[in-house]
Every structure is written in structure tokens, then in C-alpha cells.
Amino acid sequence: MRKTSILLGSFFICLLMLSGRQLVIPYQKDTVLEKVAALYTANFIKFQNEVDSLATLANKASSVNEWEGLKSQVEKTRLAYKEIEFIFDYYQTYYNGTYINGAPLSKVSEYFEAEKVIPPGGLQALDEAVYDSASNENLQHIQALANGLKERVNFIANIHLPVHLKSSQIIECIRSGIVRIFTLGLTGYDTPGSVNGLKESVVSWQSMETTFLYFESGMAQEAKAEFEAIKKHFTKGRNILKANTHFNVFDRLAFLKEVVNPLYAALLEFQNANKITLEPYKKHAQNYKAKNLFDKDFLNTDFYSELVYLPLDNPKTIALGKLLFGDPQLSKDNVMSCASCHNPNKGFSDGLPKSVSNQKGVFTDRNAPTLMDAGYSARYFWDMRALDLEKQVIHVIDNDLEFNTNFDAIVAKLNKNAHYNKLFNEAYGGIAKEDINQRSISNAIAAYVNSLKSFNSPFDKYVRNETKEYPENAKRGFNLFMGKAACGSCHFAPVFNGTVPPFYLESESEVLGITQGFDSIALKLDTDLGRMGNGLKMDNHPFLKNSFKTVTVRNIALTAPYMHNGLFATLEDVLAFYNLGGGAGMGLEVENQTLPDEPLDLSQQEMEDIIAFMETLTDVSEYEVGGD
Template identity: 40%
Template sequence: MDYKSPQPHKRQIMPLLLLVSMCLFGSVVLSSFKAETVAATNQVAGSVRQKLLQDLDALKKQAGVFTGSLRQFEQQQVRVEQVREAFYQLKHAYKKTEHLVEYLDPELAKSLNGAPIPKVAVEHQPYLALHFQEPTHVTFQPEGLQVLEELLFAEELAPGPQQEALLLAFRLEEKISLFNNNLRNQPLTDRQLLESLREQLVRAMTMGITGFDTPAAGHSLAYTATSLEPVLQTLRLYRENASGQVQARCSESVKLVQDAQAYLQQHPDFDSFNRLYFIRELADPAYASLTTLQHLLLQQTQVADLSKPVNDLSYSLFDDRFLQPAFYAKQDRSNANPELVMLGKVLFFDPVLSSNNQRSCASCHAPSKAFTDGQVRSLAFDAKGKTLRNSPTLLNAVYSTAYFWDGRAQYLQDQVPDVVNKAEELHGNYEQVTEKLQQSAEYRQLFKRAFKSQPENSVSTNTINRAIAAYVQSLVALNSPFDQYMRRQTNEYSEAAIRGANLFMGKAGCATCHFAPAFNGTVPPRFLESETEVLGVPATADLTNTTLDADAGRGGVIGAAAFQYSFKTPTVRNAALTAPYMHNGVFSTLGEIVDFYDAGGGAGIGLTVPNQTLPPSPLNLTTEEKQDLVVFMNSLMDTTATTSVPKRLPSFPKGSELNKRIVGGQY
């Protein structure tokens, strides 16, 4: 009998035909979408590059006009008001190029529009070398538009400042020409273009509307509106070259950015501008739309890129995933390893790290106090003396590139050995600590689970530091009433808190150093650098009769004049739980802090602080405004990361004195 292939039943044929047809339809749709996407991106990058070159030419021309006005003023041919008007036009011309200049060459951008404070370049050395020799450094004087603004809008433009302004104007022209020439040989990709648009929205929300780069003349809202114009132009180009789904998304993005720009133009008064409305209702939705558009155009996979701080999959500045903790890790730059975090948590609360087995990391970073110690200065190891400074919060501490009050460590992992070894703190010794840990079968097992790739040598100085750093990295608390309101998860948010938030980001100037969303000193829109500031912190809380605190801060680590009395800008999240305030605990309430800033810092109250980075002029806040600021800061409370403490510690062999250890230590 001849063998015949069995005939498929009709019920088998129909699903097969359906599957084939679905695959064919899907490939047609996918091909159509790819063609649609290619059409949208083929011409846009080239057109934007050409427009940028034109805008740079216009910027260079306006820089020449400004330089000419300075010369004329020097010869008494024009009034200072005309020079200032030429400056306004120059700043607007820069804002039309800002998104791509800052994206493509951030270092050049700092010389065009950087903060008007000296820049200290420090030679990179191993962290521990800081304890034995001072790193070499070079100080560069500030230049660019912000420095010019402070000179031009002083009470009087005297001959000395005139000459300085003229020199800075020439330098500005040179830098613009340099960037212009370099760009002519540099292609522009769609990824660069789309990322620069999203960065510009973040810049507008965190820096533009706060007056970050307008230290003397104002006009920050008008400048921010101008900076959104190239965003609109680019989106319109994509819309013209797209169809279907991409075109619809482009249209949505255009409408949202248009509305944000219009709001800025219609509400030019800096003090009364409603920043929360602008961010929540206009700019943040525009950012979400741009994120979706980038995913469509670049056909990005839904996997976070952990090689940069900002999460491309996040749709809101106040999404708790907007910044990626893994980026800030020194070694373990991957999604959190639960076993590693658990080991770090146990070590954090275990006094076995100290020489007397009585003190732990939690001794100075108590969960009930938002991982601070509530001390003016922390209790020393001998339980009698005090350390030089107090313990800052560890909640959201991961979002930083500088640790300790003086910023001497770059990573959380580098913070651990300083604490373990320091005689005033844990007074420990890694050789003794590892020897103790090796005696515990439970600890050996915990280390093997956390470090599966090195089971035979899993207990070491490096693994201890990595585990504790991983735990601190996990202490993310970004679900405060403020965050929930900004994410539109609730409409319940008090009028006093709204007023306070607007003051914080506006008239009070707080957000020019405490940047959203972490409200610390890590600078947007890329969040790659954490600042220190010179505030002129007093030795006592009596602002009418005090002296400058003697602690040199970062100046004690890097001997640059610009760093004298400079301290890391901490987060104000959970500030209601982290009193007393400042490195020396000089202020016991948030109200006292607000009074200090309102007076203009140390220089404002009459102390000699020539390098103060905080403006010394008074803010002139009313009593109600000060109260509203405190209400806002209180609304940044989220203690969800502080509730879990180990119930017990790993055991040691029977009869060991180490089994008497107390979770968190005795003192």
C-alpha cells in the first residue's frame, strides 16, 4: 500500500490560515510603520542641523552687536540701557540654540552660559589618597552670559567692569565661532535630536522657570519661552515628514509644547508665575508625549538603559523611576540584586562592623529619623565626644556623585570604608571584620548568595562595601504627597503647599540649588554632577551676633579658595525629620533655615564670605511666605523606605560573645 500523507482536518486548517494571515498582516503593518518612521526621520535631522547653523550665525552676529554696544558705551556714545537691551537680545539668541549646544558640547555650554562662580578642576586620584595628600587642582574663573549679566546689571558699570565685560564678550564670540565650525563637520542623528528635545523640557521645568541662569536681570520666563521655540520647530518638521501614528503623536506634542510656551508668554511675572500648574498641566505632559514620540521614531525596546541617569522609559519628571539608582553605583550597575540588598541591610544594622561590636551604621543613621541621628554633631565612638559634623539623611542619597558633607567620595561604595575605619565612628578594621564574619555560617551563606560568581572568596572588603552601598541605594523614597499630586494621582494638595512650592521654585530661589526631582544638588537635565555651595554657615543660630563656622568643608579636602566653607547641597526631602540642619546642626527648625536664607546667608548677615555662592541680597519674604515654604517642605515627606528593620542578626557559633549583639547597636 502506498503511503499517503494524512489530510488535515478543516478545524486544523482554519487556525493555520488565520495565523498565516495575521503574520502577513502584521508584517505589512510593521513594514508600513517602519516606512512611515523612516520617512519622518530621513530629512528632519539634516534640516534641523541647517537651521542650527543659521541660528549660530545669528548668535555670533548678535554677540558682535553686543560687543559693539559695549565699545560705544565705553566711548559714551550710548546709554547703559542700550547695552542691556543688546544683552537681552544676545541671551534670546543663545536660547534658540541652547538645546543642541548643551546636548552636543556641555563643557562649551558652561563657558557660554555657565554659573558665575569659579570652576575648580581636580586631578582624579584614588579616593583613599585624599587622606594622605591634597589632590592637585586648577581654578578657572567663570565666563559667559551669566557673568556678563552680573556685571551689566550692577548699580554702576564702572571702568573696570567695563573692560572685563568687553573681554568676556570677545571670548564669547570666539567660543560661538569654534562651536559653529565644529558643527559643520559633525552629523546630527535623530537620537541626538530627540533626546535634546526631552532634555530641554527637563531644563525648562527644573532650571528655566526657577531663574537658574538669570542671576541679576530677570526675564527667565521669557527666555524659557524662547528656548521652546526650536523644540516646536523640530516637532513641526517631524509632523510634516510623517504620517499615521507618528504624525498624530507629533501633532499632540506640538499642541502641548505650544500650550506650555503660550503660558510662559501670557504670564511673564516671575514672582506670581504658577510653576506647579505649568509643570503638572503643561510641561510634564509635553515631556511624556516626547518620550512616546522618541520610542515610536527610534523603535526603542522597552528596556531601560542603565548607562545614564535619566530613564528613557519614564514619562514624568516626578515618576519614581525618572532617575535610575543603578547608574550611580560604582560596580553593581544593574537592576537591584535582592540578595545583595538583603545582605547590605543586615550589615548596615549589625554592630559587628565596629571594633567593640556595639556600634552600627544605624547608630548614626536611624530609620526613625529618616536615616539621620538628630544630633548637632554625631556622637563619637567613645560615647563622650562628638564628631566634626552630623549625619545627613540616606533617603534618596543615591542620586548623587558626591558623598559626605565635603563631597570627598564619588560613590556610596567609597563612603563605607571611611566610616568603618574612622576612629571616631566605627573604629573598625576590615581584616578583623572579615575574620569575624567568616565565623558565622549564616553570614557565609548570605555572602555566597549575594556574590554567586565568587563563592569561595565572597567575604571581603570589597563585597562588604558593595553590599552596604546596594542597601543604601535601595532607600528610595519618592512617593510624598507632593509627588502624588504632581503625578496626577490625587488632587488633594493644600493651597499653602502650592504657594510654598511656587516660592521654593521662584521668588525664594531654593530650586536654583535644590533641583527637582530629588531636590538636592545634582544638576539637571543630565544629573551627572552634584554641587557644593558656600552659604556662609554661622557658628550660632543668633543671626545678629555670630561668627562664621570654622569648618572649611570641601576646602579642607581641596585647597582651592573657591571651595573654602563649601558643603554638599543635601536633599530637602523628608526635611521635617532631619533636624537639626546644616553640617554643624546650627539651626533647629526649618523656620530658622528660611530666615537665614531670607537674610542672604552669611554675607547677608554681615559675615565676611567673599566666595559665597548664595546671593547675599535679602529675599524680603513675608511671614506668610516663610510659613508656606515650610508647609511645602513638609509635604516632601515619604518614609516608606524606613519601616523595615531586621528582626534579628545572623548567629555565630554557640557561646560566642557576638551572639549578644543588638540590632542597630547599643549607642
């Protein structure tokens, strides 16, 4: 019967060909999904086997004489992981970041173990450990890490496999994988010990390329041109990655412009041409409708403000928030406004080491960071105590040194103003009994702050191919920033803040060993507890002592002085501090410093080039305070 069906089918096809009619073959989605799932499962089992081998080898190791074998097996295990990472991390994001390949730092679990502190573990911790000193103590640490990884991988395999894929999600896995390579692989973030990012990126790249090629089976005629273009982009990228083995000299800017951005855009065009519906597996901040890593809408700030009073993209609330932002009526004695410490002409900062308070001659405890691009974050303030932009407003209102008032007093003032009554009614009418209330005031200011986005700098225009003009020293500076100088491993592209790629779900803080003064003779650590003292139970841990939010370096040329205490007057001072290895590198005992304490060995020219790049991130031209 089956043979007869095949013959009839062949006969039917021949008749169509002879009649001159074009045969339309339906897109063989199931075949693609089955092939990708089979490949992924085989690669996952391969990774699982390498983890087993690592645990066995570590447990058998009785002395440091077997160190090189352990180092080699860690590399093999990590390379096997890189074949599955772009899919595994997409579907198991939080588990991956907590147990399989998270940063080698203690963290508080927000998803699995009720705010329990989870010690460093997983592949990054192993990469760091095997490149540390060969000692019996470290050998025991590696054994514990390897056994812990084996336990976690075996556990997740039972839940994760078989994986259920959709076509659009496979493409999104690949697109997020490209972002991951550029922001975490090529910056060295993912390989803190070996700095093996280029070699691992080749493996990731090839795995994504192999996966994508399965889409050739039965694709729509309209998608063939994009398919061929994507094949060329993958080939070019693979050749560039393979040809470059020196981490410090890899041309990341050329790779971004010539491969990463074109490939990222072409994958979306292919998806659209093939009529593959956008169906994200889960909500991420990465906006899969964007075409360029440096598009203004590459990240969706709505992700960080899901629980606000009204969505923050309402033009009426933004306009109202702008008015409130510059209005001193919000403070107790009508002496301060938001703009007092966040001046648009100074990049929405104030140019002071620590901000002026409402009391003459008294200053606040910290420097005022820029509000530009503040919306691209999961936590707010230097100590990260506020969880959204609305709550950030509340902290300023009731601070004794800032507005020193309460919402009842502010509401009473605003209710006396007919213009405000009209604007609040237009923006918030019908939501609550009173239009002017704590939530509506906070929401309006949050909406304005959220609108302050700066993706039209000279750098952005250059990498989007909107201009051919870009300084040579800034090109060198970008490559240093994203490579040798390791700036990009904390200040992640495209916002260049601490919100972690490729899904940008969480924002990081760092312990840098900031001092009270930049005095190399009588160094003293700054005593500000930072995140540990922010009042949140989940952050009250010793490893977060002196830990501060990683803020954006966009518009950094306008926002001196720098750091939470305004320690550094110039960018030259900032680079000098990092070049020395922070407080620990300068000889201080710094608990849990997350900044590597080894000198960066940057030359004076290299530091000047990095500054030249950061100066091209300036873009505040369209923002002014005042007016309706």
C-alpha cells in the same frame, strides 16, 4: 529622464489609489534631520554673530554711559543662545557648562585643562555683570567676558558644525530642554542678574516647538494622534509662558502638571509610535524611558555607580546590605552600626546637631544628613570627599570617632557567622577568592543605601495625578520654592538636591555663610573648611572654603536639626537665615558666598507656605532596619 521618472511615479500612485490599496510612504527621516540641522546651523550662526556684536560693542565702550546698550546686547545674545541651547547642550554638555553657559562661579575643570581653576565666564557671568553696578572696573570685566565668550564660541563652532543628528536624539534634546526650562529657566538659576527666565523660556520653548514640527513630514500613521497632542501641549505652554511676565507670580505647579509632565510623556509615546529607536548620544543620568519628571526612575542611579564591585540594583546584595547596615559588628567594639547615626525613624538621620561618636561624651564634627535619595549624587559627605557610595563606606570604617576599625577585622568577624557566609556566597560567590572582602562589604552597604528612594510622597502623588488632594498652602509653597525664594535654583527638582539638571551629571556645593550660632548680636562664622579641606587636590582652592554639599530637602520634616553643623533646630530658623541673605546678608565678611546676600523679602506667611510644601516631601514608610 528625471521628468519621465516623476510621471511614472505619479502614474503608479494613481493606480494604487484607484485599486483601493493604501499607499505606505516610508518615514522621511533624512528630510527631518536635514531640516533640523539646517535650522540649527542657521541659529548657531545667528548666535555667533550676536556674540561678535557684543564683543565689538564692549571693546568700543569707553564709559559707563554705554551701559544700557551693553545690557541690551547681552539680552539679545542670550536670547539667540536660547534658540540653540537644547541641542548644543545635549551634544556639547561639558564644554557648554564650562565655557558657554556655566554658573558664574570659579570651577575646577575635570575635563579640559587638568584640574585648572577656570574663573567665571560665559553667558550667566555676563547676565550677572551687566546687572551689577555701572563702573569702569565692571566695564573692563564685561569686556573680558565678551572677548572670552567670542573666542570660545568661534573655537567650538569649528568642531561642532556641521552637527550630525539622529531622530531619537532630537527628541531627547527636546525632552531634556523641557526639563531645563522647568528646573533652570523658571527658577531663575540661568539668569542670576536679570531674572529674565520667563522671556528666555519662551524663546527656548518656541525653538523646540519649531524643531518638533518637522517630524510631521512622513510620520507613521500610528504616531499622528500623539503628534497632534504634542502640538496642543506646545501651544498651551507657549501661551502660558507668554501671558506671564511676572517671575514671582508664575504658577509653576500648574505648568508642571498641565504642560511639562504631559508633554514629556507624549514625546516618548510619539517616539515609540514612530518606531524611533532609543539611541542616546552619550550616557546621562536622565532616564529617557521615564514618562514623568517625578517618576521614581526619572533618574538612573546606575549612572553614579558605574565602577562599583557589582551593580547596586541586585536584590540579594540590597538585602545583605540592609542586614549589615544595622549590625554593630562593623565597629571596633561592637557599639555602633550605620543605623546609629542614620535611623530610619528619623529619616535616616539621628536628630542631633552633631552625631554621637564611639567615645562617651564626644561628638563627631558634623551633622548626620539623611541617606534617603543619597544615590542621586556624584559626590558624598558634606565635604564631598567620596566619589561613590562604596568609597563612602570606607571613610566611616576607618574614622577614629566612628567605626574606628579596618576591613580585616570586620572580615574576620563576619567569617565566623555561618549565615553571613551563606548570604555573601549567594551574592558574591565566584567573583573573588574570598566572598567576604572589603569590596563586597562596601558594595552590599552601598546597594542598600542606593535603594533608599522616596518618590512616593504626597507631593509626588499629586504631580503624577495619582491623587487630587493637595494642600493649598503647599501649592503656594512649591511656587515660592521654585520662584521667588530661589530654593529651587540650588535644590534642583526632582530630587531637590544639588545635582544639576537637565542631565544630572555633577553635584554642587554652596558657601552659605553658616555661623557658629544663630545669634544676631555676636555672629561668628563656622570655622569648618568644608570642601576645601576634604583632602582632595582638586578641591583645595580658596573659593571652596566653607563650601558644603547641597543635600536633598526630601524628608526634611524628619531630619532636624539642619546644616552641616546642626545649627538650626527648626525649618523656621532655616528660612529666616536664607531670608536675611545668609552670613553675608547678616553683615559678616564671607569669602565667595554663593548664596545671594540680598534679603529675599519673604513674608511670614510665605515662609510658612514653603515649609508646608517641604513637609509634603516626606516618604520613608517602607524602610526599616533589621531582618534578613
